[in-house]
Amino acid sequence: MARKKIALIGAGNIGGTLAHLAALKGLGDVVLFDVVEGVPQGKALDLSQCSPVEGFDAKVTGTNDYKDIAGADVIIVTAGVARKPGMSRDDLLGINLKVMKAVGEGIAANAPDAFVICITNPLDAMVWALREFSGLPHHMVVGMAGVLDSARFSHFLAEEFQVSVKDVTSFVLGGHGDTMVPVIQYSTVSGIPVPDLIAMGRSSQEKIDAIVKRTRGGGGEIVALLKTGSAYYAPATSGIAMAEAYLYDQKRVLPAAAHLTGQYGIDNLYVGVPVVIGGGGVEQIVEIALDDEAKGNLSVSVDAVKELLVACKAIDGSLN
Numbered sequence: 185m186a187r188k189k190i191a192l193i194g195a196g197n198i199g200g201t202l203a204h205l206a207a208l209k210g211l212g213d214v215v216l217f218d219v220v221e222g223v224p225q226g227k228a229l230d231l232s233q234c235s236p237v238e239g240f241d242a243k244v245t246g247t248n249d250y251k252d253i254a255g256a257d258v259i260i261v262t263a264g265v266a267r268k269p270g271m272s273r274d275d276l277l278g279i280n281l282k283v284m285k286a287v288g289e290g291i292a293a294n295a296p297d298a299f300v301i302c303i304t305n306p307l308d309a310m311v312w313a314l315r316e317f318s319g320l321p322h323h324m325v326v327g328m329a330g331v332l333d334s335a336r337f338s339h340f341l342a343e344e345f346q347v348s349v350k351d352v353t354s355f356v357l358g359g360h361g362d363t364m365v366p367v368i369q370y371s372t373v374s375g376i377p378v379p380d381l382i383a384m385g386r387s388s389q390e391k392i393d394a395i396v397k398r399t400r401g402g403g404g405e406i407v408a409l410l411k412t413g414s415a416y417y418a419p420a421t422s423g424i425a426m427a428e429a430y431l432y433d434q435k436r437v438l439p440a441a442a443h444l445t446g447q448y449g450i451d452n453l454y455v456g457v458p459v460v461i462g463g464g465g466v467e468q469i470v471e472i473a474l475d476d477e478a479k480g481n482l483s484v485s486v487d488a489v490k491e492l493l494v495a496c497k498a499i500d501g502s503l504n
């Protein structure tokens with residue numbers, strides 16, 4: 185059986201890390217695409233030279249030609265620019281929208297059967313635009329943010345409760361911006377909801393509120409530290425988890441930006457909600473009951489995403 189093919193559009197910090205993880209995990213042959221000549225080829229050669237040490241047979245190649253992504257099973261898109269200190273993710277919209285157009289057309293022409301995971305920011309608007317430009321079925325185009333935001337939330341909760349991260353589950357819903365919605369009622373340690381843990385005296389509401397705030401600002405905290413760009417190790421790990429869910433038909437329940445058609449009262453928008461990802465792509469949207477606070481916060485977050493789509497449509501008339 186031929187190996188699967190993973191195409192990575194954007195060979196920057198996340199693209200390179202994705203390629204490394206995909207090769208180490210043996211997901212398939214990897215094609216790194218970038219508009220900058222030499223970068224995908226150089227990273228591919230460097231990564232290929234890991235293979236004798238790590239013992240992987242996957243081929244890693246670099247290209248500036250979309251034809252080389254033909255037949256890809258999974259495509260992960262990180263093409264575009266990342267923010268620097270003082271910027272919001274939304275400041276990237278104008279430049280990255282143009283990139284999504286080129287990428288969407290490249291995918292449509294060369295790999296229309298792929299499962300596409302978009303990571304480029306501002307995420308919820310870019311995944312929506314990428315789907316529009318590519319014309320792929322909605323269930324085959326999904327945005328990565330919730331896995332990362334939930335990983336940050338779980339990491340902070342594990343530190344607070346001094347337990348293994350393996351025993352913490354959490355969900356962050358909504359748009360991938362400052363309005364994202366870490367949902368405390370569904371965040372647990374070995375099944376015990378965080379509100380119960382507070383009632384048991386294991387933490388306080390003030391400490392959990394501070395963790396929610398830190399989670400919401402989690403990307404910005406790293407941008408401020410790095411100064412030259414944004415996080416890439418955890419974003420790449422999160423993208424790979426979604427790719428594995430598709431490639432191995434794992435039917436994982438993951439928070440992801442999916443196309444909603446009335447669920448949560450939201451129509452024709454990509455927003456972070458729990459979904460089931462398996463061999464059929466986004467196979468289900470999971471509608472969980474939210475308490476009034478979470479519902480209100482989700483509505484604020486959805487409004488922020490709607491504003492971004494208005495901005496996209498004003499820039500590119502073909503999106504109307």
Ligand SMILES: NC(=O)c1ccc[n+]([C@@H]2O[C@H](COP(=O)([O-])OP(=O)(O)OC[C@H]3O[C@@H](n4cnc5c(N)ncnc54)[C@H](O)[C@@H]3O)[C@@H](O)[C@H]2O)c1
Nearest residue numbers: 194195196197198218219263264265266303304305329419
């Ligand atoms: N969704 C998330 O949770 C999340 C997390 C982290 C970063 N991001 C976003 O992911 C994106 C990539 O981040 P990064 O750290 O890898 O940035 P980076 O600058 O290191 O890499 C981006 C790469 O895209 C390439 N590129 C630019 N235009 C292109 C085009 N038209 N076609 C193909 N490649 C093109 C650049 O040459 C560069 O190599 C940013 O927009 C960032 O904000 C999102």
Ligand SMILES: O=C(O)C[C@H](O)C(=O)O
Nearest residue numbers: 267273305403404414415
């Ligand atoms: O914060 C950023 O700009 C990158 C990314 O969205 C993140 O959350 O790390």
